[in-house]
Amino acid sequence: MSQTIHLSPPDVGPLEESYLVAALRSGWVAPAGPDLQAFESDIAQRLGTGGAVAVSSGTAALHLALLGVGVRPGDVVVVPTLTFVATANAVRYIGARPVFVDCDPRTGNVDVGLVADLLRQLRSRGERIGAIVPVDMFGSCADYGALAPLCVEAGVPLVEDAAEALGANHRGRPAGTFGHVGVLSFNGNKIMTTSGGGMLVSDDTALLDRARHLSTQAREPARHYEHRETGYNYRLSNLLAALGRAQLVRLDGMIARRRHLRDQYAKLLAPVPGVELLNAEDTESNCWLTVITVERERCGWRADDLAVHLAERHIETRPVWKPMHLQPMHADAESVLTGAAERLFADGLTLPSGSALTEPQIARVFAAIDEFLAVRAGGATA
Ligand SMILES: *Cc1c(COP(=O)(O)O)cnc(C)c1O
Secondary structure (H helix, E strand, O other): OOOOOOOOOOOOHHHHHHHHHHHHHHHOOOOOOOOHHHHHHHHHHOOOOOOOEEOOHHHHHHHHHHHHHEEEEEEEEEEOOOOOOOHHHHHHHHOOOOEEEEEEEHHHHHHEEHHHHHHHHHOOOOEEHHHHHHHHHHHHHHHOOHHHHHHHHHHEEEEEEOOOOOOOOOEEEEEOOOOEEEEEOOOOOOOOOOOOOOOOOOOOHHHHHHHHHHHHOOOOOOOOOOOOOOOOOOOOOOHHHHHHHHHHHHHHHHOOOOOOOOHHHHHOOOOOOOOOEEEOOOOOOOOOOEEEEEOOHHHHOHHHHHHHHHOOEEEOOOOOOOOOHHOOOOOOEEEEEEOOHHHHHHHHHEOOOOOOOOOOHHHHHHEEEEEEEHHHOOOOOO
């Protein structure tokens, strides 16, 4: 039986092994250590931010980022409905209320026109708006040219959820640097991984210092254990930071592989009417996941049909994120909707996109798609 081809498996090898073993042998197995600081400064340097704080997950980074910009219990926080649940969870941790906003159907990123209307409405209702959290969906940056001035005008802090977008740019500027604070994820399926981890990046060193403090149980600098407030156990371990440093060395190569893969998908699917690549024209994306949208009326099949065909051949695909406003846990939340996210959820499919995919695996995926198209379109593909 053929081995399962996964969507975005970790891409690790001898370099990661050597960094990890070196960290282990250095004796810095306990949480803090030189790799942790080096990893933070490597990332800060790459993005050009004043600093960075490494934590145990992207979700933890989001939580600390929202606390850092002053989100309080009862605040409203503007969140895209099309995102991974972590974005909204971090809002809930604080006891703030997410308000979900629909996406631009062409990009999957938050609809800026809707955000502008919502900010006006919320202000006229006298709501305290704690933050707006745009998400750089599947590795393509949100429209910060429009979002950033909106936030400045409304006096609302922007927290960029760049968990999927490390290495992407928007008009030449790196993902993660568009808000007051940006959040990265190094989860196992992301563009680079520490097996689990996340980071806050910002120019606000006071915010970063406070996040670092809160991430280590808010322990005061005393010989005994002294705590003035409730902290969290969120710090990244030194061993995982070493893994991250090795991954960062290889990041551009891994992005190039994902980009090449997306270009190949684009070529394969170009002749198929009704099938498009999401964000195909974004040349600055990190191409984390290749997403197709399928218009059944034009091609005669649904995204699900292709998913089933590939699953039978042990090839993993996933729908795009199920919108937050459809999640039972958020049934009480307010939303501003156009139907765009629901359509993407119904018609979208993420294809195997990992940089660790081997040439034979890629060939297997393409042969399986070809076979599907040949049957569905009566051999319409070249
Ligand atoms: C992965 C992800 C996160 C959370 O990151 P973890 O490291 O898994 O906690 C947050 N937001 C988005 C949009 C993500 O894709």
